[in-house]
Amino acid sequence: MKLTIKKDILLEALNKVSKAISTKNLIPVLAGIKFELSKKKLTLTASDNDITIQTFINCNNDDVKVEEEGNIIIQGKYILDIVRKLPDEFINIEVIDELKILIYTQNSEFNLNGIAESEYPSINLEESKKKIDVKANIFKELVNQTAFAASNEETKPVLTGLNFNIVGDVLECNSTDSYRLARKVVKLDKSIDENYNIVIPSHNIVEFSRLVYDDDEIVEIHIFNNKILFKYNNLLFQSRLINGTYPNTSNLMPNEANLIITANLDEFYSVIDRASILTSDKDKNIVTLETEGDTLILKSSSLEIGRVEEKMKVKKSNKDDIRISFSAKYMMEALKSFNSDEININYVGEVKPIILKNEKDETLTQLVLPIRTY
Numbered sequence: 436m437k438l439t440i441k442k443d444i445l446l447e448a449l450n451k452v453s454k455a456i457s458t459k460n461l462i463p464v465l466a467g468i469k470f471e472l473s474k475k476k477l478t479l480t481a482s483d484n485d486i487t488i489q490t491f492i493n494c495n496n497d498d499v500k501v502e503e504e505g506n507i508i509i510q511g512k513y514i515l516d517i518v519r520k521l522p523d524e525f526i527n528i529e530v531i532d533e534l535k536i537l538i539y540t541q542n543s544e545f546n547l548n549g550i551a552e553s554e555y556p557s558i559n560l561e562e563s564k565k566k567i568d569v570k571a572n573i574f575k576e577l578v579n580q581t582a583f584a585a586s587n588e589e590t591k592p593v594l595t596g597l598n599f600n601i602v603g604d605v606l607e608c609n610s611t612d613s614y615r616l617a618r619k620v621v622k623l624d625k626s627i628d629e630n631y632n633i634v635i636p637s638h639n640i641v642e643f644s645r646l647v648y649d650d651d652e653i654v655e656i657h658i659f660n661n662k663i664l665f666k667y668n669n670l671l672f673q674s675r676l677i678n679g680t681y682p683n684t685s686n687l688m689p690n691e692a693n694l695i696i697t698a699n700l701d702e703f704y705s706v707i708d709r710a711s712i713l714t715s716d717k718d719k720n721i722v723t724l725e726t727e728g729d730t731l732i733l734k735s736s737s738l739e740i741g742r743v744e745e746k747m748k749v750k751k752s753n754k755d756d757i758r759i760s761f762s763a764k765y766m767m768e769a770l771k772s773f774n775s776d777e778i779n780i781n782y783v784g785e786v787k788p789i790i791l792k793n794e795k796d797e798t799l800t801q802l803v804l805p806i807r808t809y
Contacts, residue, residue, distance in 0.1 A: 436472050436505025436530040441498040442518060445526060448479050448490050449515050451670060454642050456511040457483035464554045467508040470528075471552075474501055480558065481511060486639050487558050487673040488646075505530055508550035514538070517545050560664060560671050563657035565629060567601065571647045571667060573621055574654045577608055578644040580619050580772040580799055585637035586612035593679035596634035600681075601627065609684050610637065615765045616684055616788075616802040617772065631658050634681050639674040646670060687788060687802060692781035695752040698731065700778040700793075704770045706745045710735045711763035713743045720763040721806050726756045735763070757782050760808040761789060769801035 452468055460466060460483050469480040477499065480489045494501050507530050518526060523540035530536055530549065538545040569577075578597070586594035591613075598609040604626040610617045643665055647654060655666040665672040707722060710733040714720035722735040731749045736742035759782065766789075770778060773793055781790035791801040 436470065436507055436528070437501075437503040438472055438477065438494075438529075439500040439502075439525050439527050440477070440492070442521060442524060442526050444492055444498050446518050448477075448492055449511075449518060451490050451646055452479045452481040452488045453511055453515050454646070455481040455483055455486045455488040457485075458512075460484070462556070464508060464550055464556070466511055467550055467555075468511045468514060469506070469508050469552065469555050471506045472501060473504050477501075480555075482556070482558055484556075485636070485675055486642065487560065487671075489560055489671040491669050493669075503529075506552040507534075507536060508552060508555055509536055509547060510550075513547060558673075560673055561657075561659075562655070562664065562666065563659065565627065565658075566666075567606070567627060567656040567658070568624060568653050569606070569621065569656065571652045571654050572649045575644050575647050575649055577606075577619050577621055578640055581608050581610040581617040582637045582641050582644075583768050583772070584610040584612060584615050584617035584801075588612070592677055593634055593681055595638075596636050596677045596681075597640055598681040598684075599631060599633050599635065601631040603627065603630075609681065611682070611684060614762070614804050615769065616687060616800075617769070618684070618688075618800045618802075620798045632681065633658060633663065634677040634679065635663055635674060636677060643672045643674070646672065688800065689781070689783040689787060689790065692752075692783050692790065694755050694757060694782040696726065696731065696780040696782065697750040698747065698778055698780065700770060700773060700775055702747055703731075703778060703780075704767060706731075706733050706747050707763050707767055707770075710743050710745045711767075713737055713740045714763065721760050721808060722763045722766075723758065723760045723808060725758045726751065728754075728756075757785075759785060759789065760806045761803050762806060765803050769803055772801060773799065 465483055471478040476491045476494050478491045517538055521540055527539050534549045536547040536549045594612055600607045604623040606621040606623055608619045647667055657664040661676055663674055710722045711720045714735045722733050725732045729748055731747050733745045769791055775793040779792045788802045788804050
């Protein structure tokens with residue numbers, strides 16, 4: 436294998452696939468990146484058994500010059516560091532004596548020990564005949580608006596994932612950790628024949644969304660029994676699926692509210708942010724919301740620190756006054772997911788979930804459970 440390649444192009448590809456390299460992996464070969472070079476393209480693959488990322492670079496241009504085809508596995512950490520730090524515009528990579536890798540420029544030379552391609556586990560990045568298409572910007576927004584609500588507790592593995600429920604031309608994404616729920620509904624361009632109800636590890640799908648640009652390009656979704664494959668431009672990203680049945684979250688959504696409070700979103704967020712400064716429990720940081728006429732009052736107190744009270748003007752759907760407590764952290768994270776000027780806070784009851792919506796975007800719903808403080 437021998438080639439000359441533009442540094443920036445190789446570095447971009449290495450940055451993508453290196454997301455799948457785990458330093459904790461028990462299989463040493465999986466710390467490497469597989470290079471497969473032909474006259475037409477250079478393919479890079481990395482995997483940690485949980486996710487697999489593959490990308491390719493076209494060789495039919497001035498950015499890549501192929502002198503000899505071949506395959507080799509190069510230690511991921513070292514090739515990434517070397518390419519990142521070399522100052523030259525072009526880099527030469529050559530395999531000599533089958534397992535010795537020479538990386539050189541005009542003034543630099545690195546010799547690395549490679550690993551034989553035969554030692555790399557067989558990875559099947561097949562595509563399904565029944566793909567689902569979603570625009571990249573919509574997909575990215577979907578993940579950003581829901582993934583934060585997934586659980587970090589491995590005791591309930593199914594809640595550490597994002598639930599994709601696809602029926603006809605509707606993709607419903609749910610994420611919950613039992614204390615809050617994020618739901619986003621996306622209308623697909625075309626209806627699909629088969630229904631899907633799957634759970635994707637939230638960490639994995641967030642990692643993929645970071646590799647996706649906020650553009651109109653298509654993300655292809657290929658679903659299998661125990662894995663999912665995303666295809667985007669020259670990138671393939673495969674993840675395992677989480678086994679288990681995702682809880683039916685529809686019955687958590689109240690059909691109607693006793694009171695709807697309409698507030699300026701940025702102001703409401705800032706008020707909660709300030710009210711939570713003096714809370715002693717950083718995990719829950721409980722604040723209490725009250726209304727007096729068209730004034731919303733947020734309070735929090737701590738015996739050791741002190742107390743705070745914040746007020747703001749709001750609109751209400753009726754004259755009822757309420758009092759309810761909740762986690763400031765959860766409420767702020769839910770508010771951050773909205774791209775709007777106003778927010779509707781739907782109050783159902785003291786022990787019923789608080790529902791956040793925006794009239795201009797019915798596709799997103801956030802739910803936060805209240806916390807008893809008496």
